Amino acid sequence: SVADEDKGLALGTLTVFISLLGFIPAPIIMGAIIDSSCQVWDQSCGVSGNCWLYDSDKFRTIIHLVPAVFTFISVFGDLVVYYYSHELDLYGDRDDDVELEKPAANTKEENHEESRLLDAHQDHSHPHQDPETPTPTPVPTPRLLHARTEEELNLPA
Incomplete structure (x- = not known):
């Protein structure tokens, strides 16, 4: 190797x-x-x-x-090489193919959850929270990160 x-x-x-x-x-x-x-x-x-x-x-x-x-x-x-080469996994190629599979499309419930997270992130006034305490930033789920980039979600960098 x-x-x-x-x-x-x-x-x-x-x-x-x-x-x-x-x-x-x-x-x-x-x-x-x-x-x-x-x-x-x-x-x-x-x-x-x-x-x-x-x-x-x-x-x-x-x-x-x-x-x-x-x-x-x-x-x-x-x-002889052709016969035995089917068993070889050079450089982890087969593992890379599995990792490159596309994630499934978002369902309606996930899209609704994404909208709720965006609304919560953009709405900084919470009636039950002290104004001096910073608002916690919602963390998107990994599935949402696969579906969209931070630019598309309008999240601060």
Whole structure:
């Protein structure tokens, strides 16, 4: 697991390693495999050089069979990952989906309660209260906060 602020660096590092493992050894390995089908090598000063003659049947088999085998291994690995990936919960994605569900619409009773709270908040004169005592501010229920913002309710910030 990687911290949120390090995900970019981790992804970049992973890309570098995949590129190094994919682009550097592959041409060297394929070159050695192709050279295995050589029949006549150039010899100059006791050092072997380029291949002059390839066994065409062996070359054709190798040049098609080796990539096919690696492709099969890769597809098999992809299928294994696909099969087991349904059980993964990466970064808590499933929990986020549940939290993002919309709240149900307000009922008539809740709208009436909201109006009553607004009226009580705007009416600062209470007949049974001492004028020196501050008026308590009604607190909207959490459901009302989901339905409206403080601006829409005209509540002080």
